[in-house]
Amino acid sequence: MSGPPSLIGKKYPAKQHARNVYNYLVKKNESTKNTSFFVSGEDLELYLYCDQTKPIRQNRYFFYLSGCDIPGSHVLYNTAKDHLTLYLPNIDYEDVMWSGLPLSLEDAAKKFDADEIKYASELKTDLELANKDSTKIFTTDINKFNTKYSTFLDAGDKDFFYALDESRLIKDWYELELMRHAAKITDKCHLAVMSALPIETNETHIHAEFMYHALRQGSKYQSYDPICCSGTSCSTLHYIKNDEEITPEKRSVLIDAGAEWSCYASDVTRCFPVNGEWAKEHLEIYNAVLKMQQVTMSLIKPGASWDEIHLAAHKVLIEEFLKLGIFKSEFTVEEIFKSKVSARFFPHGLGHLLGMDTHDVGGYPNYEDPDPLLQYLRLRRNLEKGMVLTDEPGIYFSPFLLEDTLKDPARVKYINKDVLDKYWYIGGVRIEDDLVITEDGFENLTGITSDPEEISKIVKAGLAKGTEGFHNVV
Incomplete structure (x- = not known):
């Protein structure tokens, strides 16, 4: 299936990417x-003792410098000559009967942004020549695909x-169009999941519904393994079991999933009630998370500190817990904030960079940070125009996370355990959107609604169809 109409007749700007890398490199080290x-890109590999190939995930650094998804390819950029060469795998004529003719050099030249397209058979000679022009030929690592050229x-x-x-950090117009397209596919997949409760009686059904609609739209790969959970399992941040029954008493569902388009990711989380009716405590926590997201979004603009925006989310959580009585009213927001106890209810970072990887490069996290509020924050720098990131606050009720806190007099004193006990069934709530930093704020790539009333209407409309309203064999 074709991608964004805006990219018809355009090439992925691989050569400009190579120039960007060179500019950053020289600026860093003259x-x-x-x-x-x-x-080198990834190549097809067979499973051991089998004639089937493993799924392939293209090397992201290779793709950034080539825009090429063909297994067994390589790219060489000669900075002295400003010359980019893409090397396609040699033709295996015996394989043509099974796999068909590969892309010709002529067609490849129309598709890829390179000065020259060659076959890999010429690579060794070209590297020898490049050695004469260059003091060094940098590569990311020596691996099974490039060891012969080591x-x-x-x-x-x-x-x-x-x-x-640093080059990948700031997305150009072409990359943003790919990400907008991935985001639109993901919107429709999340809508499909919310709309199909009559046939989603197991977490696996949610997983299947999302991937089915992604595939129908031409997205053959997911940005990451979908997280499809219900009830108390929603407290597990990267839950990928995805096979528990969705029974009425579980009440809540969380799906964190994003389709990929041409190696570029989307990453969206939505929560909804199993029967379309928000339980009192579920809605209270959902609205608290929604407010965390609204407040943090109001602070997003170039130059803003992501650390400070993340900490602002913690303060909103504390304010909402004081209103609900989960935190005791005898303590102030500042006292509770300084105690760090909110980290056990919101243990992850507010968001992360997004690009070719779900947790994209350039964020410079510090997992050794002694501050539990900042330890798992994956983005530790000020915001810049052209960054793409997620805003994904969450609130979780995890016995595993809270076990030590509830036994520690210094921290449990802030918590009203009787009130807390009403919220365990929720598991967790997370709301996640994908944002592009613009000149004076951001563009939200995520279109699927996060309004609880609208979500309720979507779920109820799906339930009203009954199982006969859907085409499914099993």
């Missing part, structure tokens, strides 16, 4: 001026990785 870049390559240079990651 001694790298006379260098070249070489990266004598020419300088792997693992920190400045090269820095330049790659």
Whole structure:
């Protein structure tokens, strides 16, 4: 299926990406001026003792410098000559009977943004020539796909990785169009899941419904393994079991899933009630998380500190818990904030960078940070125009997370356990949207509603159809 209409006749700007990397590299380390870049893509591999190939996930650094998803390809950028060469795998004529003819060099030249397209048979000679023009040929690592060329390559240079990651951090117009397309596919998949409760009696059904609608729209890959949980399982942040029965007493569902388009990710989380009616406590927590997201979104703009925005979400959580009585009213917001106890209810970061990877490069997290409020924050820098990130506050009621807190007199004193006990069944609530930082704020790529009343209407409309309203064999 075709992608965004705006990209028809356009090429993924691989050569400009290579130039961006070079500019960052030289700015970081001037001694790298006379260098070249070489990266190998992933190749098809057989399962052990089997003639079936493993699923392939293209090397993201290779794709960034080539825009090529063909297994067994390589890319070389000669910075001295500003010359980008894409190498396609040699034709295996015996395989043509089984797999068909590969893309020709002529057709590849129309598709990919490279100065030259060659076959891999010419690669060794070209690397020898590049060595004469360059003091070094940087690559990310030596692996099974490039080991035969290892004598020419300088792997693992920190400045090269820095330049790659800083380049990928800021998305250009073409990348944003790919991400907008992925986001639109994901919107429809989430709508489909909310609308199909009559046939979603197991978490696996939710998983299947999302992937079915993604595939129908041409997205053959997910950005990550979908998280489809119900009831108390919603307190597990990266729950991928996805096979428990969805019974009425569970009441709540959480799905965190995003379709991928042309190696670019989306990442969206939505929650809804199993029967379309929000239980009192479920809606209270949902609205608290929604407010956390609304407040943090109001602070998002270029130059803003993501650390400070994340901490603002914690303060909203505390304010809402004081209103609900989960935190005791004898304590102030500031006292509870300083105690760090909110980290056990909101244990992850507010969001992360998004791009070719779900948790994209360039965020520079610090998992050794002694502050529990910041330890798992994946983005630790000020916001810049062109970044894409998620805003995903959450509130969780996890016995595992809260066990030590409820036994610690210094922290449990802030919590009214009798009130807390009313909320365990929810498991957790998370609301996640994908945002592009703009000149003076952000563009929200996520269109699927997060309004609780609208969600309730969607779920009820689906339930009203009954099982006969859906085409399903099992």
